[in-house]
Amino acid sequence: MPRIEAVDFFYVSMPKVEDIGDGSQDACVVRVALGSQLGWGECEAAPLPTIAALVCPMSHSACHPVIESVLGATIATPDDIRALGDRVRARSLDLLQAEHALSGIDMALWDALGRATGEPAWALLGYRKSWPKLPYASVLFGDTASDTLAKAKAIRKKGFRAAKFGWGPFGAGTVKQDVDQLHAAREGLGRDGVLLVDAGTVWVEDLKAGLKRLKALAEVKATWLEEPFVSGALDEYKALAKRSKVRLAGGEGAHNFHMARHMIDHAGIGYVQIDAGRIGGISVAKRVADYAKKKGVTYVNHTFTSHLALSASLQPFAGLKDHVICEYPLEAKPVALAITRDRILPDTGGMVAAPDAPGLGLTIDPKALKPYLLDVEIKVGGKALYRTPRL
Ligand SMILES: [Mg+2]
Structure with a gap:
């Protein structure tokens, strides 16, 4: 039974973030290792507090860091992904950024499970x-x-x-x-x-x-x-x-x-x-x-x-x-x-569709993403809770 072996968050950003209503200026990209299968997702959220929600020290019983509920979980079916979400919501009830952190992880799991089974996420x-x-x-x-x-x-x-x-x-x-x-x-x-x-x-x-x-x-x-x-x-x-x-x-x-x-x-x-x-x-x-x-x-x-x-x-x-x-x-x-090598493009009739390919159907481009990767370290009491992982 495949387990979640790793969950990595990456803070990528334009060199300068402008004060405009454009949410594409930075991103919190998520990589999950489900057994040997990688999956990718993205939290639509300010990256730093989202990383904090992943790794912060437990504050009380309804305020666990998201990673605690996720790492090591067995994911073999779509219902396992849904149950994992319920677990995060219960254990991180008072951690408001948890939903954002969970969003990228959930996406990455549908991607990984789809790739592992050869099915598009929509299937x-x-x-x-x-x-x-x-x-x-x-x-x-x-x-x-x-x-x-x-x-x-x-x-x-x-x-x-x-x-x-x-x-x-x-x-x-x-x-x-x-x-x-x-x-x-x-x-x-x-x-x-x-x-x-x-x-x-x-x-x-x-x-x-x-x-x-x-x-x-x-x-x-x-x-x-x-x-x-x-x-x-x-x-x-x-x-x-x-x-x-x-x-x-x-x-x-x-x-x-x-x-x-x-x-x-x-x-x-x-x-x-x-x-x-x-x-x-x-x-x-x-x-x-x-x-x-x-x-x-x-x-x-x-x-x-x-x-x-x-x-x-x-x-x-x-x-x-x-x-x-x-x-x-x-x-x-x-x-x-830069996040993906391929794009979802309109067809000759001007229409688009979720890809007919395993998982989310797109290939991540770590090389293109690297120049935008920010070096982040979160330390509490002298102990590093987070350091930017290798992309
Ligand atoms: Mg709107």
């Missing part, structure tokens, strides 16, 4: 087929409406039929500025393009600020308005959803199944967006996909980083034929692109 999840998804180019709003217009035109030129504009100045200035931004995005994408808008939680819980933008969102025929408020502001979501012709999307901030379920049940959203690198991995994301399907809410991946994260985030809904829209990172920084 291990019980799906028969990886259905094609319509990728939307996910980018930040330009600083001005004319920047956004140029971005939208460039995306269309690259062959994308769908695009999402988010963060940047949107929602933070005047209503007029936002109206101009929205019309610029629509003009650049063309009338038949799928336009998605991400407010990036900018209104926090200010319902009125959201209401003021609804008319323009409907005018430009946005398919969804994403994260008008912070995750969990359920009353504000629901009130906005009631007044909006454009469906709401949210859920990327969910870091456990219940948070996602509350969004589905009480926020009035039409789309639930799940990041497998945050919610506890592929195992929990699949549970959300099952629940969303049952409740008539469309499941969408949240991915703004690497193609490894993209593959992991596609697996949980790969087999849901009618849940077609998929986030596709288009402005990922070189460090994120």
